[in-house]
Amino acid sequence: MLLWIVSFIFSHQDSFSRAQEKQPYKSSNLPKQETNHPAISTSASCSGRGCHGGSEPVTGQIVQQNEFSSWLAHDKHANAYQALLSDRAKTMAKNLGITEAHKDIRCLACHTTPQIAREQAKVDSPLDLGVGCESCHGSASSKWLGIHTTEAWKNSPIKEKKALYENEGMIYLGNPVVQTQVCVGCHVGAPENTTTGIPARDANHDIMAAGHPRLTFESLSYQANMPPHWNTKKYSSNSNRDLEIWVAGQIAGLSATMELSSHRAQLAINNSGAWPEFAESSCISCHADFQQPSWRGNKNYYSGRKPGSLPFDSWTGVLLPEALAISGQDKQMTALYSDFLKSRNSFLTSPKQAKAASDILASQLQKIQKELIVNGINPPKEWRKLLLDQLARRDLETASWNESTQIALALSLISSKANEQANLQNLWETLAFPSGYESPKDYKPSSRILQEFIQKLKTNK
Numbered sequence: 001m002l003l004w005i006v007s008f009i010f011s012h013q014d015s016f017s018r019a020q021e022k023q024p025y026k027s028s029n030l031p032k033q034e035t036n037h038p039a040i041s042t043s044a045s046c047s048g049r050g051c052h053g054g055s056e057p058v059t060g061q062i063v064q065q066n067e068f069s070s071w072l073a074h075d076k077h078a079n080a081y082q083a084l085l086s087d088r089a090k091t092m093a094k095n096l097g098i099t100e101a102h103k104d105i106r107c108l109a110c111h112t113t114p115q116i117a118r119e120q121a122k123v124d125s126p127l128d129l130g131v132g133c134e135s136c137h138g139s140a141s142s143k144w145l146g147i148h149t150t151e152a153w154k155n156s157p158i159k160e161k162k163a164l165y166e167n168e169g170m171i172y173l174g175n176p177v178v179q180t181q182v183c184v185g186c187h188v189g190a191p192e193n194t195t196t197g198i199p200a201r202d203a204n205h206d207i208m209a210a211g212h213p214r215l216t217f218e219s220l221s222y223q224a225n226m227p228p229h230w231n232t233k234k235y236s237s238n239s240n241r242d243l244e245i246w247v248a249g250q251i252a253g254l255s256a257t258m259e260l261s262s263h264r265a266q267l268a269i270n271n272s273g274a275w276p277e278f279a280e281s282s283c284i285s286c287h288a289d290f291q292q293p294s295w296r297g298n299k300n301y302y303s304g305r306k307p308g309s310l311p312f313d314s315w316t317g318v319l320l321p322e323a324l325a326i327s328g329q330d331k332q333m334t335a336l337y338s339d340f341l342k343s344r345n346s347f348l349t350s351p352k353q354a355k356a357a358s359d360i361l362a363s364q365l366q367k368i369q370k371e372l373i374v375n376g377i378n379p380p381k382e383w384r385k386l387l388l389d390q391l392a393r394r395d396l397e398t399a400s401w402n403e404s405t406q407i408a409l410a411l412s413l414i415s416s417k418a419n420e421q422a423n424l425q426n427l428w429e430t431l432a433f434p435s436g437y438e439s440p441k442d443y444k445p446s447s448r449i450l451q452e453f454i455q456k457l458k459t460n461k
């Protein structure tokens, strides 16, 4: 269901069906690769038949040993480097005044295994296959490559395993917070990381205006849209797994936005970045069709800010109150965030003020994430009611596309019955991008559909 939803909304997301048509893994299909790299081992080193390159999943064990083959055949990440050689990327490069996108660190930071982006920028042939295994699982060569194949590693109980991961530098993706933190590094962006050698990952407005698709990461739908190369039965006894991924993604997404925003403000302070950075503002506030009457004419649309001021884009922060309520975290954060939004809805905020405000939020959100990593998310039994009550309190009359879409995605968490799914479908029709568009043409808030649906879910048992 989620797969279908996501493809329906984001018109460029037809990855799954397209990927399915590709040929299964054969060694002759692999592009030529240079090996022996200091920062990573490369995905090819995981591809042995007895390791992760089997053609069929081995049943009855957690690690199914066909991860490489399944990733290569079905996962868009395997194509991320190739995307830089596409016509779209060539047009973007021309618009940006760069010779080759596949040698530009800005692009490579997200379109290859990021630990090798700098080295990749110096050579023409790919050093790894796209966004490879170590982009998400952590660099293997420095530590865990050898030890993770031993019987001792495989047989250690889950508690000890977590410690092993930590000591050996392997990222424990089983933890929903850790997992979504990894995704947002590229799907939202991140400042430079001097420990891992990863350059800044910043899809700013220059890159958007050159023709890049807008980044609208939402953990639940993106995880559902990524063909699983892991044994999903692992979670069959945890009916809250989807919810945990959703909560973690909401918090990690906003945290990444704040860290990136701080980085951008610092660039502006150093006179090496644009200010305000347009990619932080609501895209459709500038890229809107003029209409009369306009839904922005609603008397509440500008409440709390001046007409013509630039609203900070809230894609990743929209459902912060809901995520905090479900994870039992301090609701003070909501007030802090709404003060932040107010301060950023003005052209007058200096980069210095903006950076200070982002830094405070980022550090609070990091604190919350640390706590959730250690203690788990532990949603209360009545989380459905909590979520719906919180959503019902919103004034949806002037809901932006971001707000409506985030709410619709959250409602998909709790819509399983046939009539609920039919409601959901009505909702998607008001939000979907028309064919040929990568934005919500003629969007109008559909507060009635949203409110009625929320009420219906509240009364359904």
Ligand code: HEC
Binding pocket: 012, 013, 083, 084, 086, 088, 089, 092, 093, 096, 101, 104, 106, 107, 108, 109, 110, 111, 185, 186, 187, 188, 189, 190, 201, 202, 203, 207, 212, 213, 214, 215, 216, 217
């Ligand atoms: C912050 C990380 C980031 C940066 C920087 C970045 N990209 Fe991307 N790019 C992505 C992600 C993530 C997607 C997939 C978007 C989605 O579907 O949600 C993508 C998608 C694309 C696509 C569309 C691919 C397709 O299959 O349709 C192209 C082309 C592209 N990027 C080229 C570039 C170029 C060229 C640059 C440098 C000028 C660049 N990107 C910089 C993360 C990034």
Ligand code: HEC
Binding pocket: 043, 046, 052, 062, 063, 064, 065, 067, 068, 069, 071, 072, 077, 131, 132, 133, 134, 135, 136, 137, 173, 174, 175, 179, 229, 230, 231, 234
């Ligand atoms: C875009 C991120 C990403 C990339 C790239 C990636 N993985 Fe994964 N991998 C995941 C996630 C997420 C999981 C699920 C973790 C969980 O829920 O326990 C996973 C799980 C696994 C597991 C199962 C681990 C377990 O304990 O259940 C193996 C094995 C694995 N990946 C191997 C690989 C290999 C080999 C590659 C490269 C061919 C690769 N992965 C590429 C994200 C990624």
Ligand code: HEC
Binding pocket: 012, 013, 014, 015, 016, 076, 077, 079, 080, 081, 083, 109, 110, 111, 112, 113, 114, 131, 135, 136, 179, 180, 182, 183, 184, 185, 186, 187, 221, 222, 223, 225, 226
């Ligand atoms: C190193 C950067 C990086 C990381 C980390 C990463 N991604 Fe991606 N992801 C990309 C890029 C780049 C693309 C676009 C690839 C293309 O279209 O060629 C992409 C594409 C996708 C797509 C396909 C979107 C579409 O348009 O069809 C999904 C789904 C996705 N990623 C989910 C995830 C999830 C879930 C995680 C975390 C477990 C994750 N990604 C981690 C860079 C990354």
Ligand code: HEC
Binding pocket: 205, 208, 209, 210, 211, 212, 213, 214, 278, 279, 280, 281, 282, 283, 284, 285, 286, 287, 310, 313
């Ligand atoms: C403050 C106003 C403003 C905001 C906010 C803004 N843009 Fe732009 N954008 C512009 C201007 C100005 C241009 C240049 C238009 C021209 O040259 O005709 C532009 C150009 C573009 C273009 C290329 C022209 C086109 O229509 O294809 C794209 C794509 C784009 N922006 C995407 C985005 C995205 C995505 C966002 C949100 C993340 C965004 N913009 C936010 C002002 C803005």
